[in-house]
Amino acid sequence: MKSFNRLILSTLCLLGLFSSFGQEANKKQLPKDYKNYFSHFREAIHLHLNKTTYFVGEEIWWTAYAYNKKTNSPSLETANLYCGLYDKNGKQIRKELFLLKDGVGQGNFKVDSTLSSGIYFIKAGTKWMKNFDEDLPFFQSITIINKPLSPRSITSSNHDLQILPEGGHIISNVENMIGIRLIDENGRGVPVKGDILNGQGNVVTSFYTNEYGVGKFKLDANPNESYKVKITLDNKKTIEKLIPKSKEKGIAMAINNILEDKLVISIRTNNETLKDILNNPFHIAVHRDGIMTLNSFNLDSVSRTIKIDKKKLLPGMNIITLFDSELIPISERLTFNYKNANIASASVKPYPGTSNDSVSIKVNTFSKKNTSMSLSVSVLPKSTVVNNTDTNIVSNFLLTPYLQLPIENSSRYFSKINRTKEYELDLILLTQGWSRYKWDSIFNKTPEIKYPFEFGISAIGRIDTKMRNGEALALIQNSINSMFFLELKDSINFTLTNLLLENGDKMKFSIKKKSGGLRRPKLNIDFQGLDYKSDSIPLFLITNHLHARTTIEQWKVTEGINLIKPKDLIKLDEVIxxxxxxxxxxxxxxxxxxxxxxxxxxxxxxxxxxxxxxxxxxxxxxxxxxxxxxxxxxxxxxxxxxxxxxxxxxxxxxxxxxxxxxxxxxxxxxxxxxxxxxxxxxxxxxxxxxxxxxxxxxxxxxxxxxxxxxxxVKNSFTKPKEFYRPKYTSSIDQNFTDFGIVHWEPQLLTNKKGEATLTIPDDKLPAITLFIEGIGEDGSLLSHTQEISLN
Structure with a gap:
């Protein structure tokens, strides 16, 4: 009997040992799987538009920035950027190919009379981004005004009340932190006071939402009780919604990101759950874009607090995922680390030496390494109403790629950063739940690279002239002393790759004779670059930007507006x-x-x-x-x-x-x-x-x-135009100060001290606003808005 008991004990120990080995193996495999899923870096695109509302006769000017999310630096691999204009339903109107150089490019679209008044979208991306399900192209709504409009009243009063538990779950008999979000029919947040009621209609707790409709409250959920949210709007309309039923067993995770130097992670459970998991190992992963730190701990009580030095966090976004002993993800939370984020700042002021018809502006940028930066600058009248983008280069690169849902006015959290904005961003991230990246894909799917990095276009040619012995086909570069000899396949066909030529450029070919002379060949060449196949914008992206539909209604685009001069009106410039x-x-x-x-x-x-x-x-x-x-x-x-x-x-x-x-x-x-x-x-x-x-x-x-x-050259890069301003009827009336543009500078390069100057027309305005965005050689990101008095 004793021998049998010893055998049972030995077997249990051996099983425990195997289980320990298995858990340790899984623990080591998780970072490997994660790193493998992100073995190819992810690229993000941002377009800085000169404004977001355009009249017929104007141009949509933009500068593009490409970003390597893993290294937090300009993306240098891709040269080919596809940018298109789409209607309100996401149908493609036009698409062109533009050249990125060192992660920066520029372009424009003409707003002509074929475009009716309404909402449109700009979409931009690279072929490389199509390899990854989670990577979305740049997407921005704009407004085009073809003819005067009268503002329409908005009669809809639908609201969307969202109840979003931190970490994704509500656990019984545990203090849960629950996020709340209320948005109106335009997708805009609504500030309100709300109450949490139990099944008897008694108020358990109350909460407030901020100006963006986001708030939170604590709830110690009784498993035998039901709860609901009740909100009364200013128009006395009442909104009620049941809170999801709590789970009898589970673990709740909460994040405190308010401390200056520490990130505090609180793990809570109930006694029923603790009996099942006592002393089981749990794991917290801090990760992003293939980089992961894994911390293990045992849960020997109903609560546990873990503190992480913020210096050890990744710069910018950090994804915190809680795994159980079997390495199954059970809770997740996003948090942003401002401490190490490479966000630059700037200052601008009028520069001495201004002439009578122009104003010079000096720009100073400040980054951690003070490297030179490539900037784009939109200069608009101070009272402008036509620059209504919710995002900027910082939010589009450091924040948006990890979110499942867009954030209203996300750009505000990266301009004049203070403790209040840090707190409010963390509050919004509480309501986001799980990140855009799915663990099922990370564990079970390796991205298939169907689209390699594109660096230029290719050309396939066929020579129809019979080649003689000793002759060679040459590509001539403006001088017969500079030739590139082409390899002919089957003595007929040839291929050229990585061509960075623009539409309208000329290529010259000749046959070099054995004697050294030249003769003209007959050949055909097919340039393969821009894919003219029509595409569209996914419906869910348009749905997430429904608030853009009300843009026209909210602005006073009245019958009296006449912004652009008629075509038959010609004013002669002064001749010197x-x-x-x-x-x-x-x-x-x-x-x-x-x-x-x-x-x-x-x-x-x-x-x-x-x-x-x-x-x-x-x-x-x-x-x-x-x-x-x-x-x-x-x-x-x-x-x-x-x-x-x-x-x-x-x-x-x-x-x-x-x-x-x-x-x-x-x-x-x-x-x-x-x-x-x-x-x-x-x-x-x-x-x-x-x-x-x-x-x-x-x-x-x-x-x-x-x-x-x-x-x-055809089907290649569109040649960027030099910026020109349309002829406005006046540069001092209300129409111009509301809807016009003073100047657009697509690529302003600073020196290594971070200094640059630009010259703008003097429209005799009392004040202007500069919208500056850019990227540094070291990956520093800049988004700066500043008003300047010109009196």
Whole structure:
């Protein structure tokens, strides 16, 4: 008998040992599964729009930012951004392809007369984002006004009352924290006082919601009792809703994020549950985007408090998940760590040296590492009513990607941050429940990468000219001294990849003969970039933005509005004769060359000063470095320390992809050269400046052009326009101050001290408001709004 008892005891110990090993194995496997699910980093897109309401004749201007959520830095992998305009039902109206460079791009859509008055949506994303179910594209509602409207009264009075237990559950005989959210028919929060009533109609406790309709209350739930929420609105209408029945057994988790340096996690249960789980191991995971810290503990009483130093939390969003002994997630809560978030700040002020018709503004940015930043700036009249976005670059990158439901006016929690806003954001996160990322997917599904990172477009070509022995097909880059020889498959077909060319750019091909001469080929080429297949916006996204439908009704868009001047009204600009004389010498200036360029006509004086083209370039704001070894590579950079990025060079309006071809070109072959040294050209690839070179025309040039096959690039990147302001009827009347725009700066680069200046028109306004957004080289995010008095 004793031997039998020993056998039973040994068996139980062995089973316990196996169970312990199994739990330990599961504990080690959880971080591995989590890391594997996020092995490919997730990308997020944000568009900073110049405003959110547009009249026919205006342009929707925007700057795009791409973000690597895992490293909290600009996303550098993707160059291709798809951006479209959609109607109120989510149907695509237009879609174009735009170029991202170092995580930043820009573009615009024309608001023409085909667009009727109403709500529209802007959507933007990358192909890479389609690999992941949880990653949603950027999405923003806008209003377009085609003709004057009269405000309509809103008669609906429907309200949505949401009861949201912290951690997702209400447990009997436990002090539960329960979030409450009340929104009106427009999706806007409603501040109210409410009561919690038991089954006998007695008030158990009361609560208040803030201006965004969010509040909370504590409830020690009796399993034999029913409870309901009762709210009386200002119009005396009563709203009642039953609180979900409490569970007899379970664990409640609550988060206190109010302390300066500690995050406090409270675990509570009841005696009935404790009998079943006494001394069982539990696990709390603090995680986000593949990064996880796992903490284990035993629950030997009905309550347990765990404190975590905020320095050990992830910067920004932290997801707190409670797992039982079998590593099954049983509760989850989102919390935001401001302490380590890389959020920059800024200040702006008028800058000395303002002229009579313009105002200069100095911008100073401040980040942890004080790296240079790429900014976009919308300048609107102080009393504007047309910039009504609920989000900004900070909330879209650090907050929104983890939420199941949108937050009203989420941008406010990242502007002039204080303890009150930190508390209110934590209150809202209490009501969010579980994050957007599902544990079933994390445990059982590895994302399938169907769409690789896109960096440019591709082209598939077929040559129809019979190639002779010793001949090769070449891609010519503006000079016969610079050729790229193409590999032909089956002596007929060829493929080009990673082309960063824009629609309308020209590509020239020629056959290089065995003797060294050139002859013109016949070929066809198909550019494969923008997918014109129509898509749509998911219905649930539109449903979550229903409040946008009332935008027009809420604004006083009256019959008297006449914002844009009629097309047949022409006002001649002032002509300065001295400038005209200079411009008459420059005959090659095209619409691609704006006022930021300075032109040089090659005459006898210039030829005496600069025998070579590179000499001229070196005397006009650029540094020319020639590598004496190898092929003699040429590197051209801007001499201004605060103008960073590549220099874009064109020859006869065709991009020069290899600057080596500029070596040893006599200046007497050149007619005109235009220089832009501030990185302000309407060219997304010219952040370091631009040079446009025009060769002299003559018999030899005409003869050589007959040896090339020229193809226009299609289905590629849309060329960004230079910002221009429409002709408003007046810049001082109420219509302009309510709906007009003063200026839009799509890409303003700061120096390493965080300084930059911009110049805006002087519309004789008493005050303006600047809306600034941007991203730093170190991933710092900036969203800053400031009013400036111009008196």
């Amino acid at each position: 004769l001295t400038e005209e004389k200079i411009e008459n010498k420059l005959t090659r200036k095209s619409p691609l060359i704006d006022s930021s360029f300075r032109g040089v006509k090659i005459d006898e004086k210039e030829l005496r000063r600069s025998p070579l083209l590179t000499d001229l370039i070196a005397r006009n704001g650029f540094r020319v470095i020639v590598n004496p070894r190898g092929r003699g590579e040429v590197l051209i950079t801007n001499i201004k320390p605060f103008v960073l990025g590549p220099v874009r060079i064109y020859e006869n309006d065709i991009p020069v992809l290899d600057s080596t071809q500029l070596l040893n070109i006599p200046l007497n072959q050149i007619d005109e050269v235009y220089f832009e040294t501030d990185g302000m050209a309407a060219d997304i690839n010219a952040s370091g400046g631009a040079i446009r070179i025009y060769r002299k025309e003559g018999t030899s040039l005409k003869l050589s052009s007959s040896r090339f096959a020229e193809k226009l």
